[in-house]
Amino acid sequence: KQEVTQIPAALSVPEGENLVLNCSFTDSAIYNLQWFRQDPGKGLTSLLLIQSSQREQTSGRLNASLDKSSGRSTLYIAASQPGDSATYLCAVRPDSNYQLIWGAGTKLIIKP
């Protein structure tokens, strides 16, 4: 059974710092992995999707990496800004079905 874990559960850093959020999964048979952002009381916004054959994806200040063999993904945020404050969730789509299996998220606070 696929399980997704995100560490740390919460992170608070000063503005301007570079930071890394971690996601681990137990079964390497994945179709893709997605990183999402969730603002309080709101829905989910897709940030990056990494296909199973890819090693990384970049969008602006965000870079996500994928190491299937070790069951790990990281989300790197460069030059953090207060507007980056949100909960970041990692979700894995297994090879065998259509659902996404989610971590519990990392709550990120960027202090001005």
Added chain:
Amino acid sequence: DTGVSQNPRHKITKRGQNVTFRCDPISEHNRLYWYRQTLGQGPEFLTYFQNEAQLEKSRLLSDRFSAERPKGSFSTLEIQRTEQGDSAMYLCASSRKPQGHTDTQYFGPGTRLTVL
């Protein structure tokens, strides 16, 4: 794209009542998903439609839950005889047919259900 819309945004009901939520996916998206999210947790998958066919159902979807997607457009999620444990945010997402292994899911704002 006008985005995924969900109605109502909030629903307060008494235990034992039935509730129905609606999701309108992004047009041209033939895939539609329902998830449930409780405070401090990631979403949990409930069910998946491809066009009008319901292809996957989670074991979380007890016999009190039913979902439909008539004509492959909007979808409804009904909960019968609600229980306090049903209180959660119900999220709908849609996606288009994948190109490669890319099938980004786009989420609506959710319907927050409170069962008293």
